[in-house]
Amino acid sequence: MKKEDIEILLNKMCSTGADFAEVYIENSKTKVFTYLDNKLQKIDNKIDKGIGLRIAKDNEVYYAALNNDNPLVVCDDLTTNLDGKVLYKDIKLSDKKIYENTNNEFLDDNLVKEYMHNLNHKLRLMDKRIDQVVLNFTEILKDVTIANHTSLYNNELRGYARFYITVNFKDNDKVATSNYNWGSTNIKDIFNHDIDTKLKELVQYGIDKLYAQNCIGEKMPVILGPGFGAVIFHEACGHAMEANATARKMSVLSGMIGKKVASDKVTIVDDGTIPNLWGTTQIDDEGYNTQKNYLIKDGILVNYLNDTLNNRLLHMELTGSSRRESYYYPPVSRMNNTYLEPRDDKIADMIKSIDYGLYAKEMNGGSVNPETGDFNFGVNTAYMIRNGKITECVKGASLIGNTLDILHKIEMVGSDLDFGAGMCGAASGMVPVTIGEPTIKVAEILVGGVKNG
Amino acid sequence: MVKKLIDLAKKANMALEVCSKKEYSAQIEVLNSNLKNFYVASTTRYQIKAIKDGKCCFFTTEDLSNPDYIIKELDKAFLLSDNDNINRLSNNSYELRKESFIKPDFKKVKEDLLSLDGLREEYPYIKNIEASYAYNYMDINIENANNFMEDSNYNNYIMVSVSGVKDNVVKSDYISIYTKYYDFETIKNKVRELVQYIAAKFAETSISTNKYNVLLKNNVVKDILTTFIPAFSTRNINMKLSFLTDKLNQKVFSDKISIVEEPLNAEFVSTRAFDDEGTLTYNKEYVLNGVFKKTYNSLEYALKNKEKPTGNSYGVRNFHLVAGNKSYTQLINTMENGIIINRIEGMHSGINMRSGDISLQATGLLVEQGKVTKTLNMIILQSNILEILNNVLEVGNDLEEFNSTISSPSLLLHDITICGSL
Known part of the structure; x- marks a missing residue:
């Protein structure tokens, strides 16, 4: 869409009294490679191309998503909802600011196929109990242009690549699954990932899980491994710090800025600028620069993740955190790359300090009710700790707790900070996020399992 | 545009079928006594299935303006994939079963949802009532060189989440309803049951x-x-x-x-x-x-x-x-x-x-x-x-x-x- 056409659209959007108007233009290409049964089964292509129109008046928001209609006509559906004094007219956009990115093309298809073929071959040789190897590779080029009534006119070409390995194990009637994934916002960099150690761990975890015992279901101390173990913070406090919940007092952390919400060892950062991480963008989906935001510092809540419209209720600084899956969704404040800062506790000391507890090595996703703070997440690979030593592998389980309780129970924090890539689903759709932490010890949390004895 | 794509595919020795989904949806979201969001969407998505030399590949797009690019990418996928998918295109016939499209009265729906806030007088422990109503209508067409089929579908979706507070402890739960027919009395009765259940959750x-x-x-x-x-x-x-x-x-x-x-x-x-x-x-x-x-x-x-x-x-x-x-x-x-x-x-x-x-x-x-x-x-x-x-x-x-x-x-x-x- 030409600059002049966007200006006409914005002026029409403001013609009935809107105090905010925004046009979001998206053009995305996606390629998904699926390797299964020793073959590259398919390459699926996808194109998303559409426009999101958003107007607001005070705290009411009106949004239209379209890809098949004249935006000027659809605009009427929005503007008829308002009937007030025109606040913005003769809107002229600045020169388009293009956020340069060399990350502007897909990998060669043959290179992807060769990588998948070699990886499949290498994995299948690692253990005869491997029953199936499923490999998925996704690459996305997403061109977004954002313009609004303040003359903002920005463009960014974003690149995403993610590799996902699933390995099934079988020994007679016993079955187990193990998986590993990594993602990058630098497509060219995706295969420069040293995975040999990870593959060995993946296979070892799969074999251990074949013979896993039932876990005991009770409250116990838990050590969460580095990287995706940070799902505990993503669920326990991340969503509860998003302005979409805090602005309307729909979060357990609403109104708690300056208060102690976690143990002294907890410092949580959300940083959308870290090069190549899966949740990184140069600008957010309202067109503002992403930045490093401290959210909890030494246990004190210091900030929320804000977006323009929710911030009308909060009156805080913007944090560059507005995100959406696509033009189909109005954006709201979301996490980018969220991590727990490292401290200096030793993992050996954590294990030694536990008579009876759980060592969770690999985690699944989770969910939370931000208003009550009740949350859950899944543990995929775990081992019991008995008398200060790691012992038998136990079956995966859910761990559940409440924000205001569990954050105070983060007792020890290691120095081995690592990151994991995931997809986070919320009001504005699925967005790529990174979560990170060093190994931590939680003094007590409820673990799913069977009755003791 | 679909016909042009099918013809172009034919020249590239591909048999091609397009499943088009044209969707219209609208959503109203209220929080307590205020409108929070009003949302409309009008989108078309094309799922393309192509067959060539005994293989089958798929391409999903919202943009048919560059059919050459689509055919080129499909050709690359055919060359590279190892699949032995012996697929075929549709040859079924079907007489149109057009669902009657009754556009809801959004003004009434909005007033209905806002009126739920009135439950506060009866149940003062209510903290928030967040209610949303969504309407979704879809036309589905399948088209290949020899066949054309069409169908349609619509539904209403209502979700109401209620939270209550007592002694600074917050409890919440929700109801969700998929239905062909919008019936506010049924919704209101279910919300009332939900509010009463919240009291028990304290x-x-x-x-x-x-x-x-x-x-x-x-x-x-x-x-x-x-x-x-x-x-x-x-x-x-x-x-x-x-x-x-x-x-x-x-x-x-x-x-x-x-x-x-x-x-x-x-x-x-x-x-x-x-x-x-x-x-x-x-x-x-x-x-x-x-x-x-x-x-x-x-x-x-x-x-x-x-x-x-x-x-x-x-x-x-x-x-x-x-x-x-x-x-x-x-x-x-x-x-x-x-x-x-x-x-x-x-x-x-x-x-x-x-x-x-x-x-x-x-x-x-x-x-x-x-x-x-x-x-x-x-x-x-x-x-x-x-x-x-x-x-x-x-x-x-x-x-x-x-x-x-x-x-x-x-x-x-x-x-x-x-x-x-x-």
Whole structure:
């Protein structure tokens, strides 16, 4: 869409009294490679191309998503909802600011196929109990242009690549699954990932899980491994710090800025600028620069993740955190790359300090009710700790707790900070996020399992 | 544009079919006495299926303005992929079943939703009432060089979330309803029940980990079934990704369990005459008296396995566990002592489709001598799908046909582990 056409659209959007108007233009290409049964089964292509129109008046928001209609006509559906004094007219956009990115093309298809073929071959040789190897590779080029009534006119070409390995194990009637994934916002960099150690761990975890015992279901101390173990913070406090919940007092952390919400060892950062991480963008989906935001510092809540419209209720600084899956969704404040800062506790000391507890090595996703703070997440690979030593592998389980309780129970924090890539689903759709932490010890949390004895 | 693409494909020696989905949706969201969001969407998406030299590739797009690019990328995918997919294009005929498109009166819906805030006068512990109403209408066309089919579908979706506060403790829960017909009185009655339940949640407690008689409420069984649906697909069974692999025609569940799919039953909200590949849908029995009888497939896996195509290239429609004859109240009386599970969370992380293991955050009610005595929170349903569908004492009659894809009656079970913190 030409600059002049966007200006006409914005002026029409403001013609009935809107105090905010925004046009979001998206053009995305996606390629998904699926390797299964020793073959590259398919390459699926996808194109998303559409426009999101958003107007607001005070705290009411009106949004239209379209890809098949004249935006000027659809605009009427929005503007008829308002009937007030025109606040913005003769809107002229600045020169388009293009956020340069060399990350502007897909990998060669043959290179992807060769990588998948070699990886499949290498994995299948690692253990005869491997029953199936499923490999998925996704690459996305997403061109977004954002313009609004303040003359903002920005463009960014974003690149995403993610590799996902699933390995099934079988020994007679016993079955187990193990998986590993990594993602990058630098497509060219995706295969420069040293995975040999990870593959060995993946296979070892799969074999251990074949013979896993039932876990005991009770409250116990838990050590969460580095990287995706940070799902505990993503669920326990991340969503509860998003302005979409805090602005309307729909979060357990609403109104708690300056208060102690976690143990002294907890410092949580959300940083959308870290090069190549899966949740990184140069600008957010309202067109503002992403930045490093401290959210909890030494246990004190210091900030929320804000977006323009929710911030009308909060009156805080913007944090560059507005995100959406696509033009189909109005954006709201979301996490980018969220991590727990490292401290200096030793993992050996954590294990030694536990008579009876759980060592969770690999985690699944989770969910939370931000208003009550009740949350859950899944543990995929775990081992019991008995008398200060790691012992038998136990079956995966859910761990559940409440924000205001569990954050105070983060007792020890290691120095081995690592990151994991995931997809986070919320009001504005699925967005790529990174979560990170060093190994931590939680003094007590409820673990799913069977009755003791 | 579709015809142009089909013609261009022909020149590149491809047989091509396009499934077009034109969707119109609108949503109103209110919070307490204020409108929060109003949303409209008008989109068209094209799912392209191409066949060349015995292989099949797919391309999904919202933009047909550059057909050369689409054909070029399809050609690259044909060259590179190793698949031996012996697929074919649709050759079925179907007479249009056009659903009447009744555009809702959004002004009335908005007033209705805002009026829920009035419940505050009766129930002063209400903290927030967030209500949303969504309307979705879709036209579906399938077109190839020799065939054209069209169908349509619409539904309404209502979700109301209520939170209450007492002594600085916040409790919340929600209801969700899929329906063909917007009926505010039914919604309001359900919201009132929800508000009353929130009051009981202020006294929530946990329990000790043990095996209990457990009554899984219909919405809970529906959530579990929904997560396990892919386990019934021929693809996942072929690929050894399902707990049902190698179990066809075996007794896998209690003989009280039968599971069917009724894509043509107009009483449900999600009827479809044909799937995204133009295969005509029909009613099917997947499990009959505990015996696993059937898988569902797309054309690719029907041809690979030499099965009859089932019309499920998109998954399933109106898939449900067959109802028994006891009411929900009768199930509670029969249980006498045990736990009702009325909400589960974390299905995407707490369920393993291959092993069937289940570990899910839950809330519920403690039943003693046939009476509800406590509300429960911070508990975990710890089981396996085979255990749940085998330890069946009774199947309820409360099948509610409101879900778009899956529904179920409540199930009374014995010896199910519930973990708690006491």
